[in-house]
Amino acid sequence: MCRGSSTSVPGSCGGLGPEASPWRAGSWWWRTTRASPDPWSRGFRTRASRSRTRPTATRRWRPSGGGGWDLIVLDWWLPGRDGLEVLGEYRRSGGNTPVLFLTARDAVGDRVRGLDGGADDYLCKPFAFEEMLARARALVRRGRPVEVTxxxxxxxxxxxxxxxxxxxxxxxxxxxxxxxxxxxxxxxxxxxxxxxxxxxxxxxxxxxxxxxxxxxxxxxxxxxxxxxxxxxxxxxxxxxxxxxxxxxxxxxxx
CATH class of the missing domain: 1.10.10.10 (Winged helix-like DNA-binding domain superfamily/Winged helix DNA-binding domain)
Structure with missing residues (x-):
């Protein structure tokens, strides 16, 4: 899981949350949780410069902190683990946080596998970074309950x-x-x-x-x-x- 330093480690992870966040987008504070070995994660970290990573995330991956995550951004290709396997394990354990699935696999069959496997959205590489952020914001809005004041x-x-x-x-x-x-x-x-x-x-x-x-x-x-x-x-x-x-x-x- 990722929280709190600018260290970039392949296979890191991150979620988007409105409270206690290192990244502010619009009027919301975001907590990032990401699992992907890709270099583009550096762009993600420019918007979450305090994000901290752990290289063990893909061995026994799960959102930590007892919940509170608004979004998980997950890659199909992970070092040592298959992202689809990780996603299935998370859903079977009762995890209900929205998941944005990223992959270079753009075949219709692969998209169906990803969505049926528990993903809420599926984005194929290469993609525009701003589109990824827009999809992330849409998933967070969709899953966020009415704010109690x-x-x-x-x-x-x-x-x-x-x-x-x-x-x-x-x-x-x-x-x-x-x-x-x-x-x-x-x-x-x-x-x-x-x-x-x-x-x-x-x-x-x-x-x-x-x-x-x-x-x-x-x-x-x-x-x-x-x-x-x-x-x-x-x-x-x-x-x-x-x-x-x-x-x-x-x-x-x-």
Whole structure:
């Protein structure tokens, strides 16, 4: 998967997402995820200069961070793996992110195989880079749900567009990451969220199971919320965190 440096490695990957993004297109922030050995990926990276790559992506490839990707751009030809095989594996595992399939195979039979194999669109090489971007934007628009501008749970309320949060009518003074954490919890009330899923969504990186960054931010978010009411974010032993009533396995946590 790809996030966060300008390193270019063959067989890298990347997805397009509206939050926490290195690439801004129009009024949307994009997260890139791409799997292709082609040199044209340099053009992609000029629009996502902070994209980081991992050469192991094609051995056991899957979108990381527990979801949150808006688009996957996937090449048929990959070092060590067949892109169609990768796509089928992803769909069978329950992945539903739109996939733009790229390939030099332009025969009608190959196009049918790609689309029937799980691709949402199929683009043959050579192609105009701007056309690829236009197709990507169209797929993202098609798959994006209606944007919710206000999120709430009990007496907690967030105006997403205004980036304002309050509890019991009192404004909450939150950092950008604390607000992003709160928004993520508000989108999944009553659901146990693993550390890796939270970290992948809010920080755009895989959780390394060493850093205490998440614990620190959870502690500060709790401090802000609990200044105006009882605890809402619960620690669930061995599983993660939950916004809602504490389950039997919950503990106080930091």
């Amino acid at each position: 206000t999120l709430s749970y009990r007496d907690v309320r967030v105006e997403v567009m205004e980036q304002k949060a309050e509890r019991a009518g009192r404004p909450l003074d939150l950092t950008a990451k604390e607000l992003a954490l709160l928004v993520f919890f508000l989108r999944h009330p009553g659901e146990v969220l693993s550390r890796s899923r939270i970290y992948g969504h809010v920080w755009g990186e895989d959780y390394d199971f060493i850093s205490n960054t998440l614990d620190v931010h959870i502690k500060e978010l709790r401090r802000a919320l609990e200044s105006s009411g009882p605890r809402l974010i619960q620690t669930v032993r061995g599983r993660g965190y939950l916004l809602g009533a504490p389950p039997a396995a919950a503990e106080d946590g930091p």
